[in-house]
Amino acid sequence: MKIFHSPLHALHDGGMELHRGALVPSYEKPSRVDHILASIARAGWAVEAPLAYDDAVFASVHDADYVAFLRGAYEEWRGEGRDGFMLPGAFPARGMRRDRVPAGLHARLGYYAFDAGSPIVEGTWQAARAAAHCALTAADLVVAGERSAYALCRPPGHHAGRGMFGGYCFLNNAALAAQRLRDAGLERVAVLDVDYHHGNGTQDIFWERGDVLFVSIHGDPNTEYPFYLGHADERGAGAGEGCNHNFPLPRGTDWAAYSATLETALERVVDFAPQALVVSLGVDIFEGDPISQFRLVAADFPRLGARIAALGLPTVLVQEGGYAVAEIGENVVSVLAAFD
Ligand code: FKS
Ligand code: ZN
Numbered sequence: 586m587k588i589f590h591s592p593l594h595a596l597h598d599g600g601m602e603l604h605r606g607a608l609v610p611s612y613e614k615p616s617r618v619d620h621i622l623a624s625i626a627r628a629g630w631a632v633e634a635p636l637a638y639d640d641a642v643f644a645s646v647h648d649a650d651y652v653a654f655l656r657g658a659y660e661e662w663r664g665e666g667r668d669g670f671m672l673p674g675a676f677p678a679r680g681m682r683r684d685r686v687p688a689g690l691h692a693r694l695g696y697y698a699f700d701a702g703s704p705i706v707e708g709t710w711q712a713a714r715a716a717a718h719c720a721l722t723a724a725d726l727v728v729a730g731e732r733s734a735y736a737l738c739r740p741p742g743h744h745a746g747r748g749m750f751g752g753y754c755f756l757n758n759a760a761l762a763a764q765r766l767r768d769a770g771l772e773r774v775a776v777l778d779v780d781y782h783h784g785n786g787t788q789d790i791f792w793e794r795g796d797v798l799f800v801s802i803h804g805d806p807n808t809e810y811p812f813y814l815g816h817a818d819e820r821g822a823g824a825g826e827g828c829n830h831n832f833p834l835p836r837g838t839d840w841a842a843y844s845a846t847l848e849t850a851l852e853r854v855v856d857f858a859p860q861a862l863v864v865s866l867g868v869d870i871f872e873g874d875p876i877s878q879f880r881l882v883a884a885d886f887p888r889l890g891a892r893i894a895a896l897g898l899p900t901v902l903v904q905e906g907g908y909a910v911a912e913i914g915e916n917v918v919s920v921l922a923a924f925d
Contacts, residue, residue: 586630586734586735586924586925587633587723587734587735588631588633588734588735588921589632589633589634589635589719589720589723589734589737590622590633590634590635590719590737591635591715591716593708593711594615594715594716594738594739594740595615595618595712596707596708596712597615597706597708597709597711597712597713597740598614598708599670600670600704600705601704602701602702602704603672603700603701604702604876611702611704611753612753612875612876613740613906613908614910615739616910617739617908618737618739620914621914621917621918622737624914624915624918625918627918628922630921630925632737633722635715635718636721636722636725638718640656643717643756645761645764645768646757646760646764647745647748647756648747648748650686651747654693654697655705655713655750656710658693658705659705659706659710662690662705663707669706670705671694672701672703672705674701675692675695676698677695677696697749697750698749698750698751699744699749699750699751699752700752702752702753703750703753703754703755705755709755710755712739712740714756716736716738716739716742716756716758717742717756717761719736719737719758720736720738720759720762720901720903721765722734723736723902723903724763724765724766724769725765725769727899727900727901728769728771731899732899732900732924733899733900733901733902733924734900734901734902735902735904735921735924736758736901736903737904738903738905740755741754741758741904741905741906742754742757742760742786742903743759743778743780743782743785743786743787744782744784744786745786746789747789749786752810752811757787757790758903759787759863759903759905760791762903763787763797763863763901766860766901767796767797771860771861772796772860773797773857773858773859774796774797774798774860774861774863775799775861775898776791776798776799776800776865778865778905779801779802779847779864779866779870780803780865780866780869780870781803781804781870781877781906782804782809782811782877783801783804783806783811783814783833784801784905785811785814785815787865788801788814788815788819788831789814791821791829792822792825792829793821793822794821794824794828795825795826795828797828798828798830798853798854798859799821799828799830800850801815801831801865802832802834802850803815803834804834804877804879805834805835806833807833809836809877809878815831815833816833817832817833830853832846832849832850836878836879837878839879839880839881840881840888843870843881843885844888844892847889847892848892851893851896859898860898860899861901862896862899862900863900863901864893864900864902866902866903866905866920867904867906867907868886868906868909868913868916868917868920869905869906869908871883871886871909871912873909873912876908877908883916883919886915886919887920887922887923889920890920890921890922891923893923894923894924902920902924
């Protein structure tokens with residue numbers, strides 16, 4: 586198992602999020618990675634640094650103005666004499682204009698964000714860029730013939746859309762990996778998203794694409810974040826019609842119910858006949874997760890890994906969520922071990 590990680594992730598730290606009406610330290614914190622690295626070391630696997638890429642590579646799935654905003658946001662903030670973390674407080678909702686990018690920094694912050702839960706700090710851009718490099722490197726290794734590779738990304742990516750950040754995500758690591766596989770000449774690529782939260786950003790990016798399948802199993806958006814996307818009737822549009830499959834499940838879902846849905850989701854992947862698979866690997870489907878409501882237990886993660894690995898596809902695994910910090914490493918490694 587090839588594993589890519591950058592210590593630069595730790596520069597994304599110190600932010601607060603508005604969680605159920607209270608400003609609390611972000612659940613998405615650097616120690617998540619420390620625990621995953623410790624479990625990887627126990628498994629005896631080596632960790633490698635990602636390759637370097639030009640920022641132009643982000644334009645394959647993100648809007649140029651959005652990337653420019655992320656790159657320079659904190660410097661602008663500093664320029665206004667501020668420090669600490671940046672959070673938006675107003676968003677262009679129904680009946681307001683989204684067709685023009687506003688001039689002011691705070692106006693642009695809300696324009697590009699979709700929640701007040703994704704703080705930008707001084708090192709956010711460097712960390713997000715390094716995470717994206719891990720995903721791109723993992724994709725490049727799979728193109729070069731590796732059976733699988735794991736990108737230990739932090740911050741995560743699957744909520745980041747073409748031109749929007751939120752849900753702790755800034756650059757869509759899984760989408761960048763999938764696009765990289767396409768650009769390398771693979772004709773069809775599937776993305777399987779098993780994070781507890783719907784990967785609205787990945788869906789957004791590939792919505793009209795017939796060459797990238799998006800399949801997601803997640804908490805029902807009627808009650809679960811990100812709330813406004815992820816329903817079963819979202820099937821894709823244009824050339825992408827029928828290439829988007831959402832499987833929302835109720836709170837309290839355990840392995841028995843989850844695995845039945847997983848089989849259906851995997852059938853969709855097989856039917857698409859992809860040349861490679863990208864897995865958005867969120868382990869916040871664990872019963873002990875503090876912000877999620879499924880009930881998978883530790884013994885279910887090897888089963889999850891085995892089912893996905895049994896597809897026999899070249900696979901890029903990309904880290905997304907998981908907030909039960911003490912157990913996150915074991916749960917991630919349990920999935921990865923199925924590919925070793
Ligand atoms: C709003 C409270 C909602 C946001 C939950 C984000 C989940 C992120 C994730 C990812 F994989 F992206 F990390 N909390 N302030 O687990 O889906
Ligand atoms: Zn999640």
